[in-house]
Amino acid sequence: xxxxxxxxxxRRGGAERNLLHTALWESRHGHEVHLAIGRDSLPAExxxxxxxxxxxxxxxxxxxxxxxxxxxxxxxxxxxxxFDVVHTHQSKAGVVGRLAARGIARxxxxxxxxxxxxxxxxxxxxxxxxxxxxxxxxxxDVIVSVGDELREMYLAAGVGRPxxxxxxxxxxxxxxxxxxxxxxxxxxxxxxxxxxxxxSRRLAVVIASLEPRKRVDxxxxxxxPLLRSGEADLAIAGDGPERERLTSxxxxxxxxxxxxxxxxxxxxxxxxxxxxxxxxxxxxxxVPQVTIQALAAGIPVVAxxxxxxxxxxxxxxxxxxxxxTGLAEAVxxxxxxPPAPVPLDALDAWTSTAVDSAIEAxxxxxxxxxxxxxLG
Numbered sequence: 001x002x003x004x005x006x007x008x009x010x011r012r013g014g015a016e017r018n019l020l021h022t023a024l025w026e027s028r029h030g031h032e033v034h035l036a037i038g039r040d041s042l043p044a045e046x047x048x049x050x051x052x053x054x055x056x057x058x059x060x061x062x063x064x065x066x067x068x069x070x071x072x073x074x075x076x077x078x079x080x081x082x083f084d085v086v087h088t089h090q091s092k093a094g095v096v097g098r099l100a101a102r103g104i105a106r107x108x109x110x111x112x113x114x115x116x117x118x119x120x121x122x123x124x125x126x127x128x129x130x131x132x133x134x135x136x137x138x139x140x141d142v143i144v145s146v147g148d149e150l151r152e153m154y155l156a157a158g159v160g161r162p163x164x165x166x167x168x169x170x171x172x173x174x175x176x177x178x179x180x181x182x183x184x185x186x187x188x189x190x191x192x193x194x195x196x197x198x199x200s201r202r203l204a205v206v207i208a209s210l211e212p213r214k215r216v217d218x219x220x221x222x223x224x225p226l227l228r229s230g231e232a233d234l235a236i237a238g239d240g241p242e243r244e245r246l247t248s249x250x251x252x253x254x255x256x257x258x259x260x261x262x263x264x265x266x267x268x269x270x271x272x273x274x275x276x277x278x279x280x281x282x283x284x285x286x287v288p289q290v291t292i293q294a295l296a297a298g299i300p301v302v303a304x305x306x307x308x309x310x311x312x313x314x315x316x317x318x319x320x321x322x323x324x325t326g327l328a329e330a331v332x333x334x335x336x337x338p339p340a341p342v343p344l345d346a347l348d349a350w351t352s353t354a355v356d357s358a359i360e361a362x363x364x365x366x367x368x369x370x371x372x373x374x375l376g
Contacts, residue, residue, distance in 0.1 A: 001084040006097035010041040014289040015113035074100035091116035111144040120283035147287035171355040177296035191274035202232040205275040210240030222327035227258040237265040298341035300334040
């Protein structure tokens with residue numbers, strides 16, 4: 001089949017890793033795979049074998065003129081290239097891309113990587129996206145969700161029908177992370193030294209894109225008393241538009257000597273091998289991949305309340321209010337009395353084998369649609 005994936009932007013986040021895993025699976029199985037992305041993307045992050053189309057007008061912010069241009073450009077692309085499947089991702093591309101594919105593509109699929117409405121968004125913006133999601137669900141053949149909580153949230157909002165949904169987890173190299181459970185104390189000290197960190201102090205880590213949604217500033221403010229006390233240091237792995245502001249904030253809070261901003265880190269297992277606790281405070285997620293990685297590694301997780309933290313059976317994630325109140329106390333407890341690691345079989349759904357099986361099941365449906373004009 002000829003398959004077009006559409007994403008608002010392609011950078012280095014969890015949604016992008018999820019999309020690429022699916023697209024590369026499709027390419028390996030003989031499909032012709034294309035990807036349309038907006039201008040705020042990193043095309044160099046897209047591997048060979050996927051044909052890339054950059055749509056300059058496709059941007060994250062709502063812009064009527066740009067949105068109309070994106071719709072027209074995508075509709076021409078879908079019509080002229082005669083794609084069998086259009087598979088949209090992310091909020092803006094999910095709406096514009098499905099509108100563009102309506103009545104042209106034989107099959108339309110949409111993946112929900114995180115909610116496009118809810119408490120993390122303003123009331124007006126949420127209302128607009130709920131209506132848009134309900135409308136687009138009418139001509140979406142399959143809605144893929146990365147988590148059960150996310151699916152239930154969308155169904156409760158009246159988006160689609162239960163039989164439209166399927167769950168496909170984001171693939172995690174589970175075995176790579178679970179191997180970290182066997183590291184000795186000396187090996188963990190060596191990992192801190194290799195990162196230029198103080199090996200004598202406990203280490204909390206944040207792994208996130210440095211953008212407002214990830215709320216690393218909340219982590220800094222809430223943990224500042226703990227950092228000043230000398231009980232722990234904080235390492236921030238990630239890059240983005242908030243980096244300079246976060247560095248200034250650390251100085252203003254008097255914790256600059258206790259905070260290391262590492263920039264974009266490709267070796268996440270190496271970072272977690274140095275960590276004592278993972279802290280996560282985003283406003284909205286689907287299922288935060290970094291929490292699954294930390295759970296696999298046996299690292300305690302402390303997070304503010306959000307969608308996607310209850311997906312792993314038996315996981316002892318410490319959840320504090322979304323405001324961040326109590327974050328420092330929860331981190332201190334996790335450092336002093338870390339909970340037992342989650343059983344390994346609770347993470348089976350995130351292995352590449354399980355994810356690939358779920359993608360194969362989706363494609364059985366899509367092949368049936370391509371052959372008969374209907375799913376099933």
